[in-house]
Amino acid sequence: MTGWDHATDFLVVGSGAGVVGAVRARALGKDVLVVEKSELFGGSTCMSGGVMWLPHNPLMRRESVPDSVDAALAYFDTVVGDAGPASSPARRLAYINSGVEMVEFLESEGLEFRRCEGYSDYYSGVRGCEGGSARGRAIEAKAFDRKRLGPWQDSIRPGVSGGLTVYTGEAGPMMLMRTRIGLAVLARVGLRTALGRIRGQRLVTNGAALTARLLQVLLRQGVDVWLESALKDLVVQDGRVIGAVLHQNGRDVRVRVREGVLLAAGGFARDKEMRERHAGGRPTSDRWTSANPGDTGETIRIAMAHGAATDMLDEAWWMPSWIMPDGTPTMCLSERSKPGAVIVDAAGRRYFNEAVAYQEAGQRMHAHEREFGGAIPSWLVVDSRHRTHYPFGMSPPGRTPEEWITSGAMKRADSLExxxxxxxxxxxxxxxxxxxxxxxxxxGADEDFHRGEGDHEKYYGDITHEPNPCLGPVSKPPFYAVALYPGDIGTSGGLLCDEFARVLDTDGTPIDGLYATGNCTASVMGRKYLGAGASIAASAVFGYVAANHASR
Incomplete structure (x- = not known):
């Protein structure tokens, strides 16, 4: 076939954690092209905490944190269970083993990581769940000076921490601002931020640090990175994907791909039509999502048009959220785990453990709405002690913006009635x-839903509060409440892949030359979120796996 505008060995569509595949393919001697449809590099990863949940990883071994492949598999088995082919035994094993190799490889390429000590697995210590790690399997990239990217330093999507040089693994204890632990973390973050500014650095942490470090390696390796280049179609010949059509600067660009196309361009959280079509009759709205603005689903639709199979399109990385006065959804994470908070439906009934992992919290909201009604919205009710002691949204303890009250975004009253x-x-x-x-x-014991028993629940609770760090009475007026919706940080269903990250067709056969990873795929985590950074890690790992397979 003639008429190609560009040729490469390995094409990566998307610029989030999946670009680990580009780094790996280039290290294996391949010619690589990365394309991103927006004007900024980093995708959803850059907007995230940037943590990666990786069992038995090298940092754990160096710090003598106990773990094993068998423990990780037991954790998958007892938490995820049988979730279908996306989370097959082969996919789980590939994820665990390749994750170990990937970290060692990225460190050899110059990436620096730190362990998130105490950021426990989300189901560690939960009844019936085995193999979880209380100390945590999460790692994150160390702070990075954007100036090291030279002319690319302003092409990184903004991160989540604003002007603070704060690690995601520090967020939990930092919420306890009135305690010695919280003050110590605040002081450390403040000093790190101040020193960076004094030195003239533009430090970033979280997902921005991970993507900036990956971009630095790509640029050093000489990999072509094209921004504002959207995937328009795949080129298939004799059953094999041999290229792609991109839309760039108002024209189509045909790229010949010799070894493989890796789709790593996210899900469809921002596509209203796809959300409604796959919601299964549940209430849904793109107004509740905090996902990447580019999360519009065209990558999944293009692959489906070429025969790709899909699974779990009704699933997302749910995140209970409340709506700010300007209509922006705000994720509700630590607030619901602290003493002095309770979640109820319209009938005033409590119906789940408020401190469970965010994806499960969203699932519980949907399930209760389907069976009984009155759960969308639900209401997070807190007392004045909660507002005095803990942050709420971006507001520090003791400060409730009057605009929240006057706009109705938050309700306040002197009595529960x-x-x-x-x-x-x-x-x-x-x-x-x-x-x-x-x-x-x-x-100190939740007889209905066992709140405060799991290690992750305690992490986001108040360890200075006894006898249970997550349980405190809702008793001190005035009282406050916000309406909670089943928001999300992205969809988690999509293209069905095997353990080599190959996209499968509707007959279960790999589509030759086509790979996928990240939120455009049906997750190896099934319908659970196993620990901080599970989605980012899976995107990176199967990008790495895809590069290895395509290069063979």
Missing amino acids: DLAGRCGIDAGGLLKTVERFNRFAAA
Whole structure:
């Protein structure tokens, strides 16, 4: 076939964690091209905490943190269970073993990581779940000076930490601003941030640090990186993907690909039509998502048009969220785990453990809405002690912006009865629920949902609060409430792949020359989120796996 505008060995579509595949392919001596449809590099990874959940990783071994492949597989088995081919035994084993190799490889390329000590697996210590790590399997990139990227330093998508040089692994203890632990972390973060500015550095952490470090390696390796270059179609000949059509600067560019195309361009959280089509009748809205603005699903649709199979398109990385006065969704994470907080439906009933992993929290909201109604929205109710002691959204302890109240984004009342009226909650149901909840808080044991038993629940609780770091009475007026929706940080269903990251067709046969990773695929994690950075890690690992297979 003639008429090619460019040729390469390995094409990576998307610029998030999946570009690990580009780094690996170039290290194996291949000619590589990375294309990103937006004007900024980094995708959803850059907007994330940038943590990677990697069992038995080299940093754990160096610090003598116990782990094993068998423990990780037991954790998969007891938490994820049978989730279909996307989370097959072969895919799980490839993820664990290749993750170890990938970290060693990235370190050899100059990437620097740190362990997130104490950032426990999300189901460690939870009843019926085995193999979890209380100390955590998460790692993250060390702080990086964007100036080292030269002319590319302003082409990185903005991160999540604003002007602070704070690690994701520090976020939990930093929320305890009134304690010695929290103050110590705040001081460390403040000093790191100040020193960076004094030295004239442009330090980034979290997902921005990971993507900036990956971009630095790509540029050093001489890899071509094209921004504002959107995938328009794949070119298939005799059943094999041999190229791609990109839309760039108002024209189509045909790229010949000799060894493989890796799709790593995210899911469809921002595509209203796809969300509604795959929601299964559940309430859904792109107004509730905090996903990358480019998460519009065309990569999945293009692959499906060429016969690709899909799975779990009804699933997402759910994140309970409340809506700010300007309409922006705000993720609700640590607030619901702290003492003095309870979540109820419209009838005032408590229906799940508020401190569970965010994906499961969203699933519980959907399930309750489907069975009983009144869960979308649900209501997070906190008392004044909670507002005095803990941050809420981006507001520090003790400060509640008046705009939140006057706009109705947050409700405030001097009694629970009055608060119920302002929220449209059944007052009698709320009073009955809070009375029972407060008895649990006094005893330190949640008889209904076991809140505070899991290690991750304790991590986001208040370790200075006894007898249970997650349970405290909702008793001190005034009381506050926000409406919670099943927001998300991206979809987690998509193209079905095998253990080599090859995209499968509807007959279960690999599509020759086509690979995929990240949120455009059905996740190896199934319908669970196993630990901090599970999605970012899987994207990086299967990008690495794809490069190895294509290069063979």
